[in-house]
Amino acid sequence: MSETLALSRIPLDQYAELLGASEIEELRALAKPLRGRSIEMINSTAVGGGVAEILNRLVPLAEELEINIKWDVMKGGEDFFEVTKSFHNALHGAPYHASPKDFEIFLAYSERNRATLPLDAEFVVIHDPQPTGLIETRPPGANHWVWRCHIDLSHPNRTVWDFLEKFVSRYDCALFSSPEFSRQLPIPQYLFYPAIDPLSEKNCDLDPQFVSQVLGRYQIDPQRTILTQISRFDRLKDPVGVIRAYRIVKRYFDCQLVLAGGSASDDPEGAMVLKEVLREADSDPDIKVLELPAWAPLEVNALQRAATVVIQKSLREGFGLTVSEALWKRKPVVASAVGGIPVQIIHKHTGLLAHSVEGTAYQIRFLLSRPEIATKLGEQGHQHVKENFLITQKLRRYLTLFLTLARGS
Amino acid sequence: MNAAETPFEFVTVSYLTRIGNQSAGTLAELLTGLEHCSDASIFHHTFQTLGSHHFLTDGFSNDFAQWALSDTNRNDLAEQLAALDIRDYVSIAALRSDLCRVVGEYCAAYPNFASQSALERFYFCESVEVTAPLGRNARTLDEFREGIEHLSHSGFYFHFISSRLRLQLRTNDFSHWLADGLGLKSLAQSVDHIDIYTNTLDSARAKLLRLIDREGRKA
Numbered sequence: 001m002s003e004t005l006a007l008s009r010i011p012l013d014q015y016a017e018l019l020g021a022s023e024i025e026e027l028r029a030l031a032k033p034l035r036g037r038s039i040e041m042i043n044s045t046a047v048g049g050g051v052a053e054i055l056n057r058l059v060p061l062a063e064e065l066e067i068n069i070k071w072d073v074m075k076g077g078e079d080f081f082e083v084t085k086s087f088h089n090a091l092h093g094a095p096y097h098a099s100p101k102d103f104e105i106f107l108a109y110s111e112r113n114r115a116t117l118p119l120d121a122e123f124v125v126i127h128d129p130q131p132t133g134l135i136e137t138r139p140p141g142a143n144h145w146v147w148r149c150h151i152d153l154s155h156p157n158r159t160v161w162d163f164l165e166k167f168v169s170r171y172d173c174a175l176f177s178s179p180e181f182s183r184q185l186p187i188p189q190y191l192f193y194p195a196i197d198p199l200s201e202k203n204c205d206l207d208p209q210f211v212s213q214v215l216g217r218y219q220i221d222p223q224r225t226i227l228t229q230i231s232r233f234d235r236l237k238d239p240v241g242v243i244r245a246y247r248i249v250k251r252y253f254d255c256q257l258v259l260a261g262g263s264a265s266d267d268p269e270g271a272m273v274l275k276e277v278l279r280e281a282d283s284d285p286d287i288k289v290l291e292l293p294a295w296a297p298l299e300v301n302a303l304q305r306a307a308t309v310v311i312q313k314s315l316r317e318g319f320g321l322t323v324s325e326a327l328w329k330r331k332p333v334v335a336s337a338v339g340g341i342p343v344q345i346i347h348k349h350t351g352l353l354a355h356s357v358e359g360t361a362y363q364i365r366f367l368l369s370r371p372e373i374a375t376k377l378g379e380q381g382h383q384h385v386k387e388n389f390l391i392t393q394k395l396r397r398y399l400t401l402f403l404t405l406a407r408g409s
Numbered sequence: 410m411n412a413a414e415t416p417f418e419f420v421t422v423s424y425l426t427r428i429g430n431q432s433a434g435t436l437a438e439l440l441t442g443l444e445h446c447s448d449a450s451i452f453h454h455t456f457q458t459l460g461s462h463h464f465l466t467d468g469f470s471n472d473f474a475q476w477a478l479s480d481t482n483r484n485d486l487a488e489q490l491a492a493l494d495i496r497d498y499v500s501i502a503a504l505r506s507d508l509c510r511v512v513g514e515y516c517a518a519y520p521n522f523a524s525q526s527a528l529e530r531f532y533f534c535e536s537v538e539v540t541a542p543l544g545r546n547a548r549t550l551d552e553f554r555e556g557i558e559h560l561s562h563s564g565f566y567f568h569f570i571s572s573r574l575r576l577q578l579r580t581n582d583f584s585h586w587l588a589d590g591l592g593l594k595s596l597a598q599s600v601d602h603i604d605i606y607t608n609t610l611d612s613a614r615a616k617l618l619r620l621i622d623r624e625g626r627k628a
Contacts, residue, residue, distance in 0.1 A: 020561065021559075022559050022560055022561040022564070023561045023562075025543070025559070026421040026543065026561045026563060026564060029421055029541040029542070029543050029544070030421065030423055030539070030541045032541065033541075176428065179428045179432070179532030179534060180530070180532070182428045184430075188427055189427065189428040190425050190426060190427055190428065190537075191425075191426035191427075191428055191534060337528065337529060342529060346462070346465070346469070346475065346479075347479040348479070349462075349465045349467075349468075349469055350465075353479070355528070380464055380465060383464035384462070384464070387461055387462075387463075387464070387562070388461060396423055397423075397425065399423065400423040400424065400425050400537075400539045401425055403539045404425055404537055404539060
């Protein structure tokens, strides 16, 4: 029923070149009391999505520290995933009419998975709402259970949250990506940031020739200013607002706009948003709307590296890791002050925050007219990511959590 | 070479951020939060934030000042909050008292601003600290230099910044050991004068190593 994933080894020392040998040595020192102790990570998908992407890197790195860690994926049928998708949207605040049948399906799959998953590690980390109900038969005090919530719970649908809260309250602690997302709970709640991997295809250094090739492929002129937003075609990412901001900037600066995201072909809502974007672009040759196949990580990397200014004009955001990706590449970023973005963009220090189309345009104009400030923000943004949003920092945070739980705090 | 009886033991630190139950949407609410939040919360938003944002050397001092600036647009209050130097404090109680005084006086002087809604809320968080020995120690100045050179930012922060509260002295671990362990009082004082607000952890370390090298050349 469930599946334990076997992952390829990632030598931790590869990160020493980027971060310094002392950082890696200190990770080993922190991990020493946890050597040989068991951790089980559980989520509901092995591929696709940010959680699987992070676990794919985090689990092998923890193994490098001699921790006995495994990643299990809970199984569900189509009916289960339909229910949990509705739960997911409802927890984000979307309207939802709960039916008793939905809760029955959720509980039935939780019970089936409990029968097949080991759930006996010293530390069990459950990711997101789908496997939350696995805690139901937890023997009291036997091991430590952690609930990691990757979604924005600031305005959840009451019925769904009330149902899930009964389970969440039985965990030893809950982890959220922003204080705004936390709830009133009887258990400790900690801040845990998502992370990027500096060695992954999306973030590794690129040969400038490859970057030029990518620009050539999409007829983007490297000699002119490039404004870029990388996001799926989703209204919450406000691509139409980005085009409006670009038009204001264009009155003062010659520039091109790149809007790049995953293909919208299998996403009806995405396809509709893409149409709206193309309508707003109105065949402007300086607006490049790019549908990238399966997110093409190397191309995303190249487009971010080629940008003069990176934009993330979301109306709502979980964490917005594309911001960290751009900052890691030392890019000046103008982004909306929503969700986890203000954690990454410390206004006037690691980027500029905006609250409207006009504000976004103004901040872009400011950066284009003050390139020395843009460079400084990009450099400080890089340092901020290095200190706080890399996969190695995430590993360090997990070690600290497990040590804290083990000592009974 | 002069050797200390008690070795300097190098340690690293790691923090979890615990989300508190309080938040503030106005300056008046910030004042209430400051009065009632835990000591771990005051530590988190002043001492710990300085370590995690050490690379910002042009005006970032603590989370309260940054929020006053970016979310309430009160530059004058932000300046006063940023001017509170954690080196002047050996207890969280004293630091809290001054934070409350600055915000309280501002709210009293400008009651309209005190109740004005901020762009984003301020969330009070707490630091939960875990330390780990690095298994390295130093008895001589050379060993000490080598140990400092091989510390990560976290380790350096622990000994150089957060140690002030632990020691309950107006100094840091490095200066304390240089003076007490090796009797190098003048070097200890110079090290303690390195400005932690205008330096990054890297540039502070580089200055410290230069001071040690200069001392070594004297011997």
